[in-house]
Amino acid sequence: MFTERVQSRAAKREATRLRVLASAERLFREQGFGSSTIRQIATDAEVSTGTVMSVGDKDALLIAIFDTWIAAVHHGREAEHERGDRTPLSPDSAARKILDLVEPFISYFALDIELSREYAAVIVRGTHESEVFQALARALLTELETLLARTPLSATAAGGGARTLYFAYLGILMTVGNGALDQRGAIAQFQEVIHFVVDHEGTQR
Amino acid sequence: MFTERVQSRAAKREATRLRVLASAERLFREQGFGSSTIRQIATDAEVSTGTVMSVGDKDALLIAIFDTWIAAVHHGREAEHERGDRTPLSPDSAARKILDLVEPFISYFALDIELSREYAAVIVRGTHESEVFQALARALLTELETLLARTPLSATAAGGGARTLYFAYLGILMTVGNGALDQRGAIAQFQEVIHFVVDHEGTQR
Known part of the structure; x- marks a missing residue:
């Protein structure tokens, strides 16, 4: 049980990470790296700016x-x-x-x-x-x-x-x-x- | 005469350029690239910030x-x-x-x-x-x-x-x-x- 929950938490974190990266990539390519903000990435990925910053x-x-x-x-x-x-x-x-x-x-x-x-x-x-x-x-x-x-x-x-x-x-x-x-x-x-x-x-x- | 004056103007401009570069290099190396400002470089080289910016x-x-x-x-x-x-x-x-x-x-x-x-x-x-x-x-x-x-x-x-x-x-x-x-x-x-x-x-x- 415990192991399963840990795995599922890690899997959820990884899914969030990939969603943040996908949003960042789309925005970087569509509107340029310099013009993209952490806030825009957060909105696009439907997470908080804190979650984006926890990815990087x-x-x-x-x-x-x-x-x-x-x-x-x-x-x-x-x-x-x-x-x-x-x-x-x-x-x-x-x-x-x-x-x-x-x-x-x-x-x-x-x-x-x-x-x-x-x-x-x-x-x-x-x-x-x-x-x-x-x-x-x-x-x-x-x-x-x-x-x-x-x-x-x-x-x-x-x-x-x-x-x-x-x-x-x-x-x-x-x-x-x-x-x-x-x-x-x-x-x-x-x-x-x-x-x-x-x-x-x-x-x- | 005219040629001499042109040469001397070009020589003066080159001397200024080298003085600006020398000040920039000293400041970049002493206090870091990120912390150095155009104003500091101008002060160090004894020129205006406009002159520094004309160099780059x-x-x-x-x-x-x-x-x-x-x-x-x-x-x-x-x-x-x-x-x-x-x-x-x-x-x-x-x-x-x-x-x-x-x-x-x-x-x-x-x-x-x-x-x-x-x-x-x-x-x-x-x-x-x-x-x-x-x-x-x-x-x-x-x-x-x-x-x-x-x-x-x-x-x-x-x-x-x-x-x-x-x-x-x-x-x-x-x-x-x-x-x-x-x-x-x-x-x-x-x-x-x-x-x-x-x-x-x-x-x-």
Whole structure:
């Protein structure tokens, strides 16, 4: 009984959290991050401003929206990852699979560039914790390393290559935020980086 | 006469600009970016608040401080760059020289991490132009590519390698801003990326 009630309380809290995040996301995207207020989010989610603030301030809500979405993508790929396909990959197939891993995040980032910039600014400023540099970074790194291990790269190089890809991906997103690269430019640039990393045969003169 | 007077007016304006930037930097570093006001900067630089605002708002001043410093580093290296040393480099020497190119920027960024985070947040948000994604990016890319051209990498790979290093460097700085890497960790991580890029012999199994 006691356990059930605790679970149901936790489930109720989680449902409220998700409703607050959904309202915040809708308002941020419809009327802009700067123009949205905690009061509007509370009204939209049919909760008190105190309940919204218990989920987080505007910056924290923005991080939770992005982090939750990114986590869902990784979670959805876990089944595939756990099937543990170890078939060797040609550099070209590996490059295509790596782009497939990262492309959803670039597209999501480009979907509402104004909001993505605010998100990037908050996580760079470091005032709010984001799973994007912790568990979500590890999830992406594991996915990248598992793919690189199926190419002719050595095990050490697969680790270094995965981290090179990961940091270059962050740098490219940062450049998209600033506006110096658009979505198409970002994908083309990431393709060049991927080919440089996986296609070692072609890089020696 | 006319030309001289124009030059002297431009020189005077530049001197004022530099005095405003120096005051802004001192106040930002001493009392924090958030706590510093345009009025305090004006008082410190002995100019009107209108003169400070003609140089820029607080975000623009912060970008100008960082961009001016970065530009000065590149400018100081131009002479060396133009000597045009084309001696072939071993992967290890190339790796050392690449770290030497980037290390000053990582150290500057780590010098006052709070202020660097504010800078990164402003440039990521894209509301203010920064030379860091334009002329300064090109300067660093040229320096990196010139070094990689002296390694056994092919000419195409030297270009791809330089861009891979550049974007990974941005991604690493972004991670330092968030606090997930410290200065030492950033340098160690960048070293791994550099070795992955220059040392292709060792990466094939």
